Amino acid sequence: MAYTVPMPVRQHDHVSTIAPVTGADERVRVTYRLFGDQNEAAALARKIAFEQSVELPEAQVPDEIRQQVVGRVEEISPEAGIESARRATISYDARHAGAHLSQLLNLIFGNVSIYPRVRLLDLELPQGYLDGFKGPRFGIDGLRTLTGVHGRPLLATALKPRGAPVESLAAIARDFALGGGDIVKDDQNLADDFETFKRRVEACARAVDEANARSGRRCLYFPHIAAPAAELNRYLDYVTALGLHGVLICPMILGLETTRDIAARHSLVLMAHPALTGSFTQSSDQGIDHGLLLGTLFRTAGADISIFPNFGGRFSYSREECLAISRRLREPLGALSSAWPSPGGGMAIDKLDVMGDDYGADAIFLVGGALFAHNRELREGTRAFMEAIRARFQERLTPPSDPASTQVEDAVEIQRYFPFQEGFQWKGRESSPYKDAGDLAFKGVRRVELVGKFGERTSCDLRYFEVQPGGHTSREKHLHTHIIIGARGEAVLALGNRRLPFSQHDIAYIAPLEVHQLINETDEPFGFYCVVDHNRDRPMKP
């Protein structure tokens, strides 16, 4: 139902596994704020280097492990402006840093989060390691392409309050879009069962869509995704199927690694909400630095936009903390796209000049109550705000000339219909030799990959296998399961210690780690369909 925009989407080449390629001398560098004199800080830093890597007292660590695994204290220096504070940098061999965000977080701050008065300030990841994280899928350029707005900050607002009828929320979305707003997102308090979610999101999406049809603009609607873990992908798939282009999520509630997985798996703009981050950022002598958490770490996890409470609002951030987040989102960080700072809370039209100076054009101003200021209706208030933004910035409707950002990715055409042909062939699919058995022995087997390997959204693949007279599949076991259906001829199904006759329309379920093999002892070909999990482990010898 929503429009489709060609967009320069970054290809995430592998969804499920992060396997950073790191060289022997690449190091992860972590900087903490500690308190005490130089000697005290050095002793504490050394303790942390052991705590975070091997969690053993020095005396119990063999030399080789000390050299390869234990952190190395690189530098300790006084920190300007904070009484008795020091910056201590510890480095770890990147090969021991853990291959995903959960373990990285564990390495840099797991146990030491429980030390009194230690704050995580900075993190430098070597290029090879950083390449394992794809970061923002859209980033600043991608979202500009989606909205078609260049040269000025974007204007966003939130649908609220929880408890309001769907029509009221949809009306807010429509009026904001008609007033010229760029992004309307759900409030993070909106979270419902799937059916309620669908009704609300569809109504709001339609309202924005209709407004866009009238205005000729491209306002985007981002629903809030918060669901039981097993249902997250269902909610996200629904949003994609509706034609929406982004979502709001809370990374510190979902977990950073879950956030990365969502970014890798769904072609959606991720707008990150700071819920629960306060416990990390609040205190200057513990927790995690504002810029590192809401900037670097959120961006590494794939956030395209990071919302934070602007200084001067009802929360407690200082101007310096806000600007640090903003800088971290946009500074060079390996090959990762830069992301949008989205200051929100307590914003007003008369602050726009200052905000423009502080954040520049590549920011998303998240505005709520101020759109209603001077007793304006929402549509009019949005229009007034947009005028103020345009007065401060030079809007352009085309991107600065950069051919890279106008590349269009072709959608994959997925074939749906495979008529059967003589000799157990299918139109549109080719036979291939059976070859994914590694070093497992098989004989006289051909394979046709039918469905699942060509971009389909199934959780299983369907294949056809044919075993020649005297042939057999490999005898193997694995954690994943099979369902097999006899298609032609006759064979023996060896299942554990049993030998079972297996012919057309017979069906079997192969359970995890059950040893199995199909053996054709007849003079005719034996064929069977095999349904198998799309994501699966490698077969093992029995």
Add this chain to the structure above:
Amino acid sequence: MAYTVPMPVRQHDHVSTIAPVTGADERVRVTYRLFGDQNEAAALARKIAFEQSVELPEAQVPDEIRQQVVGRVEEISPEAGIESARRATISYDARHAGAHLSQLLNLIFGNVSIYPRVRLLDLELPQGYLDGFKGPRFGIDGLRTLTGVHGRPLLATALKPRGAPVESLAAIARDFALGGGDIVKDDQNLADDFETFKRRVEACARAVDEANARSGRRCLYFPHIAAPAAELNRYLDYVTALGLHGVLICPMILGLETTRDIAARHSLVLMAHPALTGSFTQSSDQGIDHGLLLGTLFRTAGADISIFPNFGGRFSYSREECLAISRRLREPLGALSSAWPSPGGGMAIDKLDVMGDDYGADAIFLVGGALFAHNRELREGTRAFMEAIRARFQERLTPPSDPASTQVEDAVEIQRYFPFQEGFQWKGRESSPYKDAGDLAFKGVRRVELVGKFGERTSCDLRYFEVQPGGHTSREKHLHTHIIIGARGEAVLALGNRRLPFSQHDIAYIAPLEVHQLINETDEPFGFYCVVDHNRDRPMKP
């Protein structure tokens, strides 16, 4: 390879969805620590009640929403012993509390985590809401049944350091088990790609297994699970397939809702590690109370065991904080099982008397270096520690007489082989009328559920459908996909706007939201196999 123990496992009746049944007057009660005089605290509590529910200033909230959705300030009272601190209790209608742990966390602490000097102290969930969370699957009774140890605390240790060869880790596991230890867990720094993980875990599991065979005891081995989000279940399935009974996880790194999902999905003891919790608990005027986070919330998320740094060790917990966690894990909490406190760090044999007084018999003492004290070998050190525990507590090898805890659940026997029979029937499976189409129209269809609905571990179900002459399936669409394979007769496959002939061995893929129907316009029955995602959305009208 590991032994099998009959165990009183709690049945989790629904894995993927938490849908608490809550009545109209049930309320979630949240208590915060605030600072200021009575009036200041009242004003701040009121602000929080709006912030956390509707995130709007009072003047902008319609009366009905104010009554139904906005939090109600229930009580404000001075907090003894802390200068100018007050306890403020706010209640919310449970129907607006969100139906899963992510949203509950958002409600009780999302935005307000960013307020200066507000600490989350307590949470009371109404029974109906709490029933939606199954809590610990094993709890104290279940783990006692697994280990066969009653009447005394359990002794646990960790495999470390990272970087040590697999054989060294396995030797630690073996010696600890031979010395009489109860649980050996991975260090949380151990996290690897799947193949490395398998090698290490299999070696350690075998070592413990062999030790158990020699000792006649049941020491358990819990590997650490930290993997890319999409692979968590693969690691957990492997652990289950190996015959292990539990795992170590870090709930605040994975996310509480992911933790609950793991507990609901896998029949494994969850031992929770406190990594990253320090940022919440450290400061007495912000973050989350120790007992609430590591006790109540971890237990609600399904932790059977909660590790925390014991007082007097190298971390910063006080005795009161440790005892609060211990109490929260074991106090009555709806129908949830009680869970094990596991104090660790800096423990020694001569502290056992005090620890016994503080924690009682239902605790797991996590001991590292102290097992090597007095230059003992690990096996001997473990034996000495166990003797000290037995000297303080009366060990029993049978549970106190309670028939409920000796109930044994029969394993489900999953059928694997379904020979085809005349008339398109399968031995072991029955035909049923086609009935899951809701209000969608169909005619003359019978269905045989073949694989997937009977406890199999497939991600897809396989069904056979048969359409009588003149009959048809319902015309529908849905987010989930189908793969269909012609089995007998001929039909028309209506796919979007296309009408395609469909007969034996023809194959089609039905993509998300593609309208489809099968129509039998012949005089013979038409049959087809249908592969469909096990977890799927309800079909919709086109």
